[in-house]
Amino acid sequence: MADMTDATWHKTACSLCYVNCGIEVLTEGRAITRVRGDRDNPRSQGYLCQKAQRLTWYGNHNDRLTTPLRRREDGTHEPVSWETAIKEIAARLKAVRDEDAAASRPGSMAYVGGGGQGNHSGGGYGFALRRWMNSTRFFGALSQEKTGDFWVNGKMFGGQTNHTAEGVEECDLLLVIGCNPWLANGFNRARSAVNDIKNDPGRKMIVVDPRRTETADVADVHLPLRPGTDAYLLGAILALIIERGGADTDFLAKHTDGFEAVAATLGKIPVNEWIAHAEVERVEVDKAVDLILAAEAMTVRVELGIQQGRNSTLNSYLEKLLYLITGNFGRPGTNALHTWLMPLWSESRGERSEITGFEYIGGMLPLNTLAEEILADHPNRVRVLWVESSNPANTAADTAGIERAIGAAELSVVIDVAFTETAALADYVLPAASQHEKWEYTFFDFEFPTNYFHLRPPLFDPLPGTLVEAEIYARLFEELGLLPDRSTLDELAGKSRTELLKAAGQILQGNPAIAPILLYRTLGPSLPGSAASVAVLWPGCLALAKRMPVAVQRALNSDQEGPALASELFDRILNSPSGTAFSTHEYDEVWQLMRHDRVHLEVPELLSWLESLDPAQDRTDPEYPLSLINGQRRRHNANQILRPPSWRRTDPDGALHIRTDDLKAIQASEGDWVAVVSRTGRIVVKAEIDDSLRKGQLALPHGFGMAVPDGHGGRVMNGPRINILTDAHDRDPIAGTPHHKDMPVRLEPATVQEAEAAERDAEVVRALIASGS
Numbered sequence: 055m056a057d058m059t060d061a062t063w064h065k066t067a068c069s070l071c072y073v074n075c076g077i078e079v080l081t082e083g084r085a086i087t088r089v090r091g092d093r094d095n096p097r098s099q100g101y102l103c104q105k106a107q108r109l110t111w112y113g114n115h116n117d118r119l120t121t122p123l124r125r126r127e128d129g130t131h132e133p134v135s136w137e138t139a140i141k142e143i144a145a146r147l148k149a150v151r152d153e154d155a156a157a158s159r160p161g162s163m164a165y166v167g168g169g170g171q172g173n174h175s176g177g178g179y180g181f182a183l184r185r186w187m188n189s190t191r192f193f194g195a196l197s198q199e200k201t202g203d204f205w206v207n208g209k210m211f212g213g214q215t216n217h218t219a220e221g222v223e224e225c226d227l228l229l230v231i232g233c234n235p236w237l238a239n240g241f242n243r244a245r246s247a248v249n250d251i252k253n254d255p256g257r258k259m260i261v262v263d264p265r266r267t268e269t270a271d272v273a274d275v276h277l278p279l280r281p282g283t284d285a286y287l288l289g290a291i292l293a294l295i296i297e298r299g300g301a302d303t304d305f306l307a308k309h310t311d312g313f314e315a316v317a318a319t320l321g322k323i324p325v326n327e328w329i330a331h332a333e334v335e336r337v338e339v340d341k342a343v344d345l346i347l348a349a350e351a352m353t354v355r356v357e358l359g360i361q362q363g364r365n366s367t368l369n370s371y372l373e374k375l376l377y378l379i380t381g382n383f384g385r386p387g388t389n390a391l392h393t394w395l396m397p398l399w400s401e402s403r404g405e406r407s408e409i410t411g412f413e414y415i416g417g418m419l420p421l422n423t424l425a426e427e428i429l430a431d432h433p434n435r436v437r438v439l440w441v442e443s444s445n446p447a448n449t450a451a452d453t454a455g456i457e458r459a460i461g462a463a464e465l466s467v468v469i470d471v472a473f474t475e476t477a478a479l480a481d482y483v484l485p486a487a488s489q490h491e492k493w494e495y496t497f498f499d500f501e502f503p504t505n506y507f508h509l510r511p512p513l514f515d516p517l518p519g520t521l522v523e524a525e526i527y528a529r530l531f532e533e534l535g536l537l538p539d540r541s542t543l544d545e546l547a548g549k550s551r552t553e554l555l556k557a558a559g560q561i562l563q564g565n566p567a568i569a570p571i572l573l574y575r576t577l578g579p580s581l582p583g584s585a586a587s588v589a590v591l592w593p594g595c596l597a598l599a600k601r602m603p604v605a606v607q608r609a610l611n612s613d614q615e616g617p618a619l620a621s622e623l624f625d626r627i628l629n630s631p632s633g634t635a636f637s638t639h640e641y642d643e644v645w646q647l648m649r650h651d652r653v654h655l656e657v658p659e660l661l662s663w664l665e666s667l668d669p670a671q672d673r674t675d676p677e678y679p680l681s682l683i684n685g686q687r688r689r690h691n692a693n694q695i696l697r698p699p700s701w702r703r704t705d706p707d708g709a710l711h712i713r714t715d716d717l718k719a720i721q722a723s724e725g726d727w728v729a730v731v732s733r734t735g736r737i738v739v740k741a742e743i744d745d746s747l748r749k750g751q752l753a754l755p756h757g758f759g760m761a762v763p764d765g766h767g768g769r770v771m772n773g774p775r776i777n778i779l780t781d782a783h784d785r786d787p788i789a790g791t792p793h794h795k796d797m798p799v800r801l802e803p804a805t806v807q808e809a810e811a812a813e814r815d816a817e818v819v820r821a822l823i824a825s826g827s
């Protein structure tokens with residue numbers, strides 16, 4: 055396994071977005087030298103997008119962490135040994151836990167992250183620590199994009215983990231709302247799937263997006279709405295569907311409750327007024343409705359355009375009503391629910407933060423409220439900030455507020471593979487082995503009727519100085535004295551897989567939080583190829599085999615039952631380097647996945663929200679008249695995963711995209727440095743023409759703004775740090791998610807000094823790109 059230079063193709067997955075396509079790679083030293091799609095991967099079937107070839111830039115660069123770091127008084131960091139770091143962190147955690155207990159207050163730790171686009175193997179261990187700290191406060195990327203969707207799923211289907219899948223490959227109508235699969239992917243084999251639809255006259259596509267995106271360009275109907283008006287447009291489309299008899303009355307009678315209340319509210323919508331407010335043509339809307347009514351199997355695909363847009367949680371409701379009212383659910387080519395090996399988020403039941411009043415959704419609080427939880431003048435404020443596999447100093451709204459909050463935490467710890475902007479502010483930084491240096495997987499398994507899981511063996515040994523997350527937490531728990539003694543561990547390790555959890559019962563009763571670590575230290579060592587950290591999947595296999603034995607038997611083609619079936623599944627996962635199916639359903643079994651007996655179409659909070667919409671109130675701020683897509687997905691961005699500038703083949707500066715006429719309005723030209731100004735901040739960016747945008751709409755890319763080594767011992771900013779512009783209080787009233795896709799801004803020419811400073815940084819970055827570092 056170790057650092058090999060050979061001509062063998064090794065199977066793994068791409069971790070540059072959450073689709074996690076199966077890939078095969080050639081390696082040389084620690085570099086990935088070639089990448090090709092893995093045709094044996096049953097989900098991605100050999101597909102790759104433009105980014106995968108650049109994967110080596112993730113783990114093989116000069117800004118990897120190779121030693122624990124401790125912050126000095128002056129803000130710089132010094133290397134310390136693992137022993138020192140673990141000892142000191144453990145002592146401080148224990149002190150805070152004891153103080154919390156003495157003051158009878160809830161645990162005051164905030165846990166942020168727990169996994170990125172390709173890595174969820176650390177999360178379970180991090181949760182264990184949070185649990186031991188008696189804290190419920192969990193924040194992450196999902197709680198700044200998807201929690202509104204989860205909340206609606208809870209209301210309609212009964213569970214916040216009743217998450218939906220799309221039937222893109224088999225649909226005859228794909229309705230794309232607020233996403234750009236051509237560049238962002240987001241579902242399996244996205245570009246191929248879009249091309250298949252384009253090339254088949256019998257299949258159609260509608261795109262709802264203000265910009266004429268690459269996806270919209272090949273659609274049958276494109277509705278280029280005014281940013282932020284989705285709720286109006288979707289409301290009007292729903293009203294038209296019902297008016298034209300498009301409701302599937304058989305489906306509604308059989309599977310749903312509450313249609314009358316929904317229809318009554320939709321019936322009151324002033325359709326023409328709302329369509330006019332969205333600034334789209336009525337004839338184009340009618341064409342879209344024609345296609346929806348004619349579809350045999352429609353699937354609706356949504357993402358950040360509506361989830362990080364105005365009326366986010368309401369949008370998530372309307373989008374679901376589109377397929378539910380028309381009966382496009384639980385059949386081939388429609389939307390459906392999917393299974394989980396282990397759910398990626400949990401069920402909340404209306405608990406709220408004492409500090410902000412926001413509701414926990416899926417076990418999470420809005421990332422937008424993290425700074426408030428730390429900075430609040432409240433006895434139960436957050437004292438310990440624990441960040442794992444996330445870079446909130448760049449990716450959370452209001453960079454200045456987040457930086458203040460990190461500084462105000464009594465203890466801040468970051469576990470990452472690279473020296474991120476968040477790490478730069480932390481009290482301790484712990485270096486993790488990369489996703490290619492350990493067994494890794496994600497729970498982004500969103501398929502129905504067959505669902506898949508992909509466990510990837512490592513390509514390389516851990517970079518010297520780094521540890522796998524499981525080992526970091528195990529050492530911490532040992533230092534805290536939470537694990538049983540060696541002989542008890544040995545005795546447990548001697549048990550069979552099926553006996554182990556039973557035998558550990560009593561120990562776990564005393565301290566349930568240690569379960570993952572106990573498995574890691576007992577079942578772990580018996581697993582082949584140093585796969586110890588994978589032991590946490592075992593309880594998941596047991597639970598799944600119990601919950602849906604028939605679906606697992608079908609997927610494995612097995613007639614085993616109970617723990618034997620679970621064991622077969624666990625072994626199959628361990629021995630399937632291209633991934634494996636873990637559940638296979640019949641379509642009509644979709645209803646068994648739902649917590650409610652019938653879909654609750656009526657969600658009173660959202661119907662009254664819809665009724666309260668008023669175009670007259672929905673005005674732009676004359677101070678900030680433009681709408682910024684703040685965090686656009688482009689050809690060469692990938693969240694904060696690829697940090698060295700050299701990975702990009704396009705867009706070296708992370709340019710501001712703007713229409714010719716909007717740029718002319720400030721007397722600037724392409725290539726000029728311009729200032730984007732919001733209520734919260736001001737950044738200077740290079741202007742590049744993109745006439746596919748709507749008038750008055752601008753776009754800045756996601757995935758820039760890292761401070762990277764400049765080659766001369768310092769650091770340089772790699773493109774725009776976009777969350778300087780975002781206001782953490784401009785957020786959804788239910789989910790607290792930000793409105794990144796429709797941010798009010800104005801544009802000004804940059805000052806001479808600003809332009810010179812920006813040009814100096816850009817030159818350094820271009821030199822780095824030229825030198826390939």
Ligand SMILES: Nc1nc2c(c(=O)[nH]1)N[C@H]1C(S)=C(S)[C@@H](COP(=O)(O)OP(=O)(O)OC[C@H]3O[C@@H](n4cnc5c(=O)[nH]c(N)nc54)[C@H](O)[C@@H]3O)O[C@H]1N2
Nearest residue numbers: 071232233234238281282357358359686687691692693795
């Ligand atoms: N290349 C690339 N791919 C990625 C990522 C990446 O960083 N780079 N990140 C991954 C991640 S984490 C995610 S969550 C996904 C996100 O994937 P997407 O959501 O598809 O990507 P975005 O570019 O953020 O925004 C989607 C679209 O919303 C549109 N939009 C803006 N305002 C509005 C509006 O008011 N209404 C509507 N209907 N649309 C609007 C924009 O024009 C844009 O086309 O991408 C994943 N894939």
Ligand SMILES: Nc1nc2c(c(=O)[nH]1)N[C@H]1C(S)=C(S)[C@@H](COP(=O)(O)OP(=O)(O)OC[C@H]3O[C@@H](n4cnc5c(=O)[nH]c(N)nc54)[C@H](O)[C@@H]3O)O[C@H]1N2
Nearest residue numbers: 170195443444445449469470471486489684685693694794
């Ligand atoms: N303005 C604006 N802000 C946005 C968005 C936007 O569109 N606009 N998009 C939002 C969205 S949808 C998302 S998903 C978030 C993403 O933002 P984040 O949640 O911060 O996640 P990533 O950018 O994926 O960065 C993950 C971190 O994990 C580290 N990492 C990688 N591998 C490992 C590993 O094996 N172990 C450990 N411990 N660490 C590892 C990386 O170095 C990186 O620092 O950004 C959000 N922020």
Ligand code: SF4
Nearest residue numbers: 068071074075103239
């Ligand atoms: S779609 Fe592209 S970025 Fe996403 S996992 Fe597949 S190859 Fe990687």
Ligand SMILES: [Mo]
Nearest residue numbers: 072195196199
């Ligand atoms: Mo995301």
